[in-house]
Amino acid sequence: MNEDPLLQTEIEPERYELREPSLHHFHLVRRDFFRLLGAGLLVACVLKETSAFQESGARARQNGESLPKEIGAWLHIGENGVVTVYTGKAEMGQNIRTSLTQAVAEELRFPADRIEMVMGDTQLTPFDMGTFGSRTTPTMNPQLCKVAATARNTLVALAAKQWNRDAKDLFASDGKIMERANLHKRGARVIGYAALVKGQQLTQTISGEDPLIPATDWKVAGAALPKINGRDFVTGRHRYPSDQKLPGMLHGKILRPPSFGATLVSVEPPPVQLMKDVTFVHDGDFVGVAAPDQQTASRALAAVRAEWKEQPNISNKELFDFLKKNSSMDGSKPQIVGSVEQGMATAHYRLDQTYTVNYIAHAPLEPRAALAQWSGDNLTVWTGTQRPFGVRSQLAEAFKISEDRVRVVMPDTGSGYGGKHTGEAAIEAARLARTANAPVKLIWTREEEFTWAYFRPAGVMEISAGLRDDGTIAAWEFHNYNSGSAGIQTFYDIPNQRLQFHEVDSPLRQGSYRALASTANHFGRESFMDELAHQLHVDPLQFRLKNLTNERLRAVFTAAARKFNWGAAKTMRGQGFGIAGGYEKLGNVATCVEVRVDPASRDVRIARIVTAFECGAIVNPEGLKNQVEGANIMGIGGALFESIQFENGRILNPKFSRYRVPRFSDIPPIETVLLDRKDLPSAGAGECPIVGLAPAIGNAIFDATGVRLRSLPMVPGGMKSA
Amino acid sequence: MARITELEINGKKYPIDAEEQASLLFVLRDQLDLTGSKYGCGEGQCGACTVLLDGSPRRSCITSVGAAATKKITTIEGLEKNGRLHPLQEAFLAEEAMQCAYCTSGMIMSAAGLLKSNPKPTEAEIFEYMQGNICRCGTHHRIVAAILRASKAGKEAAL
Numbered sequence: 001m002n003e004d005p006l007l008q009t010e011i012e013p014e015r016y017e018l019r020e021p022s023l024h025h026f027h028l029v030r031r032d033f034f035r036l037l038g039a040g041l042l043v044a045c046v047l048k049e050t051s052a053f054q055e056s057g058a059r060a061r062q063n064g065e066s067l068p069k070e071i072g073a074w075l076h077i078g079e080n081g082v083v084t085v086y087t088g089k090a091e092m093g094q095n096i097r098t099s100l101t102q103a104v105a106e107e108l109r110f111p112a113d114r115i116e117m118v119m120g121d122t123q124l125t126p127f128d129m130g131t132f133g134s135r136t137t138p139t140m141n142p143q144l145c146k147v148a149a150t151a152r153n154t155l156v157a158l159a160a161k162q163w164n165r166d167a168k169d170l171f172a173s174d175g176k177i178m179e180r181a182n183l184h185k186r187g188a189r190v191i192g193y194a195a196l197v198k199g200q201q202l203t204q205t206i207s208g209e210d211p212l213i214p215a216t217d218w219k220v221a222g223a224a225l226p227k228i229n230g231r232d233f234v235t236g237r238h239r240y241p242s243d244q245k246l247p248g249m250l251h252g253k254i255l256r257p258p259s260f261g262a263t264l265v266s267v268e269p270p271p272v273q274l275m276k277d278v279t280f281v282h283d284g285d286f287v288g289v290a291a292p293d294q295q296t297a298s299r300a301l302a303a304v305r306a307e308w309k310e311q312p313n314i315s316n317k318e319l320f321d322f323l324k325k326n327s328s329m330d331g332s333k334p335q336i337v338g339s340v341e342q343g344m345a346t347a348h349y350r351l352d353q354t355y356t357v358n359y360i361a362h363a364p365l366e367p368r369a370a371l372a373q374w375s376g377d378n379l380t381v382w383t384g385t386q387r388p389f390g391v392r393s394q395l396a397e398a399f400k401i402s403e404d405r406v407r408v409v410m411p412d413t414g415s416g417y418g419g420k421h422t423g424e425a426a427i428e429a430a431r432l433a434r435t436a437n438a439p440v441k442l443i444w445t446r447e448e449e450f451t452w453a454y455f456r457p458a459g460v461m462e463i464s465a466g467l468r469d470d471g472t473i474a475a476w477e478f479h480n481y482n483s484g485s486a487g488i489q490t491f492y493d494i495p496n497q498r499l500q501f502h503e504v505d506s507p508l509r510q511g512s513y514r515a516l517a518s519t520a521n522h523f524g525r526e527s528f529m530d531e532l533a534h535q536l537h538v539d540p541l542q543f544r545l546k547n548l549t550n551e552r553l554r555a556v557f558t559a560a561a562r563k564f565n566w567g568a569a570k571t572m573r574g575q576g577f578g579i580a581g582g583y584e585k586l587g588n589v590a591t592c593v594e595v596r597v598d599p600a601s602r603d604v605r606i607a608r609i610v611t612a613f614e615c616g617a618i619v620n621p622e623g624l625k626n627q628v629e630g631a632n633i634m635g636i637g638g639a640l641f642e643s644i645q646f647e648n649g650r651i652l653n654p655k656f657s658r659y660r661v662p663r664f665s666d667i668p669p670i671e672t673v674l675l676d677r678k679d680l681p682s683a684g685a686g687e688c689p690i691v692g693l694a695p696a697i698g699n700a701i702f703d704a705t706g707v708r709l710r711s712l713p714m715v716p717g718g719m720k721s722a
Numbered sequence: 723m724a725r726i727t728e729l730e731i732n733g734k735k736y737p738i739d740a741e742e743q744a745s746l747l748f749v750l751r752d753q754l755d756l757t758g759s760k761y762g763c764g765e766g767q768c769g770a771c772t773v774l775l776d777g778s779p780r781r782s783c784i785t786s787v788g789a790a791a792t793k794k795i796t797t798i799e800g801l802e803k804n805g806r807l808h809p810l811q812e813a814f815l816a817e818e819a820m821q822c823a824y825c826t827s828g829m830i831m832s833a834a835g836l837l838k839s840n841p842k843p844t845e846a847e848i849f850e851y852m853q854g855n856i857c858r859c860g861t862h863h864r865i866v867a868a869i870l871r872a873s874k875a876g877k878e879a880a881l
């Protein structure tokens with residue numbers, strides 16, 4: 001058993017991710033299943049131990065025909081030799097279609113390229129809360145491993161019975177069950193999986209608690225497998241949600257209010273000469289059109305006359321004051337260890353500092369898109385979302401129909417980063433389709449995506465610490481206003497702590513984001529740790545290690561520093577080195593950054609990033625490196641220049657020409673050190689690697705210039721404006 | 723208003739019916755079902771819609787059908803020949819140069835334009851040339867590696 005205290009800790013539930021309360025129960029009847037898929041072997045994983053995320057109120061089976069409700073995943077081996085795996089998880093670039101296929105291939109002893117993975121389809125796959133929180137690898141991966149291992153053992157048992165052999169004399173390999181060759185002089189018997197399940201309707205259910213296959217015994221898993229359907233992507237053949245099409249389909253456009261919170265006073269449809277083939281919908285504050293082509297739809301929309309009543313809104317100039325003034329000062333229940341007051345009394349130095357982060361946008365390259373089709377009272381929507389089942393609930397609620405009349409299908413989508421939890425486009429397309437009596441596709445414009453989606457929360461962090469002159473931290477107080485509580489805990493050994501999150505009614509719509517509040521809280525904590533080290537005139541790495549006993553974190557800090565050659569002398573003017581690290585979603589990361597600040601122009605350039613990352617046993621090292629690099633590159637934007645500018649309910653920079661995201665010229669060499677802990681369960685990697693970057697950059701800028709930047713983004717216009 | 727009735731795409735003539743100011747991207751996607759070119763911004767800033775006009779990369783979202791009608795248009799769908807992938811497509815697969823891959827078609831088309839004008843680019847030249855293409859997943863290094871790899875595949879990498 002693992003004794004790592006961090007591993008035992010419940011993952012901090014992310015408030016913005018858990019906003020939606022509704023959960024559903026799957027109830028496909030066994031005979032329906034075989035009717036759908038044909039005869040064969042079906043193995044389902046039943047989640048006995050319901051976690052906070054999957055709790056769905058355990059219910060007894062109503063009769064022998066129904067499958068249990070709390071199913072995590074299932075697998076079907078057909079008599080045609082096709083293996084189909086069903087999971088409610090969604091693919092949007094994290095490559096879980098590949099890593100999950102890989103896990104099944106390994107356990108089933110079956111070629112990966114002959115496994116079909118059905119994902120994120122509310123009619124076909126088991127219920128899933130959503131794809132977020134780096135939970136696919138730690139939860140779905142082991143479930144599918146167990147399901148596949150059970151299928152393999154069932155097949156071995158079938159063959160043993162057929163041949164009247166002991167199961168231990170047989171083994172599975174490459175989609176076949178074989179006798180060990182030394183049993184017969186004339187060679188071993190062999191039978192394929194398809195032949196074994198022919199004409200059968202076999203069901204197996206297993207508990208989610210069965211023991212795992214140790215990572216040290218993985219075969220396919222652990223080695224790199226290329227993106228499973230990569231050819232469809234390089235040829236442009238893959239159909240993203242925005243590429244979906246149906247016969248007779250119309251294109252939708254929505255009339256947006258001029259500012260946040262505006263309400264519709266009156267509206268007039270387009271003049272009759274522009275209404276040929278156009279459907280106009282006005283329902284409450286919802287106004288939209290649908291037409292056979294986008295140009296006709298756009299023209300009709302532009303001719304709609306609407307009067308809105310606007311309300312006053314704040315601007316980002318006053319944002320941080322607003323967040324402080326409008327927070328619940330009592331906040332959530334503080335987390336208290338020891339006594340901060342007593343700790344401060346024994347300290348030799350005290351430091352207080354405030355850090356801030358601005359709202360930023362996810363800006364997934366594929367904007368929200370949906371294609372909706374009604375058939376009587378039944379609705380099918382193809383859309384890009386991280387929560388297909390959540391969007392199903394939203395649709396059912398919006399149209400006052402039961403959830404079993406709504407099907408949400410999620411084709412592999414053009415990224416999310418926590419920005420596609422909701423179903424705005426799905427609801428809008430479905431509303432238009434209802435009146436038009438035809439399928440309607442709606443693709444949000446980039447401007448709509450930048451304005452009407454939701455943002456990563458802005459926040460204010462106030463930190464105080466008391467230091468002793470032996471280099472230890474005697475007291476630590478940390479307050480976060482608005483951005484969230486994820487990652488608010490310090491992993492340093494501090495005997496006296498008070499940590500508190502203060503909720504604010506955010507002036508802008510906000511929600512999940514890659515690692516969410518953890519990025520803000522790490523920025524505050526790890527920048528502040530650097531300030532404390534400088535106060536004591538000690539090396540920032542040594543200061544951290546002195547106050548850190550957690551072995552996994554020490555390992556990544558040490559690994560990153562070694563690879564970076566931490567402690568080496570500077571070789572040029574304007575050069576600076578920074579280090580920061582942390583822990584999020586069962587992963588551990590340390591990041592070293594070298595910056596160059598041009599002495600004349602004061603432009604900041606990141607010269608080099610070294611990241612050491614450890615998330616348990618590695619499933620797919622190439623995929624993991626991709627995630628670590630991707631998190632770092634995405635993090636550059638929020639650290640240096642991304643910021644939503646708003647004034648009086650309007651977004652001032654809702655375009656890529658005005659909202660700067662990282663481009664090729666911003667990308668430094670990135671070296672990734674992966675620590676493979678085969679003795680620990682695999683954790684997800686989509687989020688954690690981002691948290692160390694911003695503070696490491698800020699610390700490096702301080703090292704280069706002596707200027708401490710305490711607000712993200714740090715250099716929206718270069719150091720000049722900082 | 724003049725209407726455009728035909729486009730030459732990937733060596734084939736396609737009948738269309740569009741006003742000459744209509745965006746090439748929407749005609750490709752909606753009228754011809756060539757959905758490999760993607761909408762990402764509509765202002766020529768992200769490069770997801772990149773196609774070649776007479777071999778030069780253009781942002782199809784801000785290119786009018788009228789301007790494209792006199793040119794030979796190449797889209798991502800035209801790179802694969804008789805089931806054989808273009809060296810850039812092979813290289814993107816070999817280098818795993820994609821995550822969500824929504825930017826991939828545009829990246830490949832821009833790179834095809836680069837290799838046509840500069841068959842043996844340096845790494846620094848690739849970084850500079852690709853500045854107009856956005857990848858949000860952060861796959862930049864692998865994309866550069868893929869373009870370098872394709873450039874070593876010889877002259878067939880250029881269109």
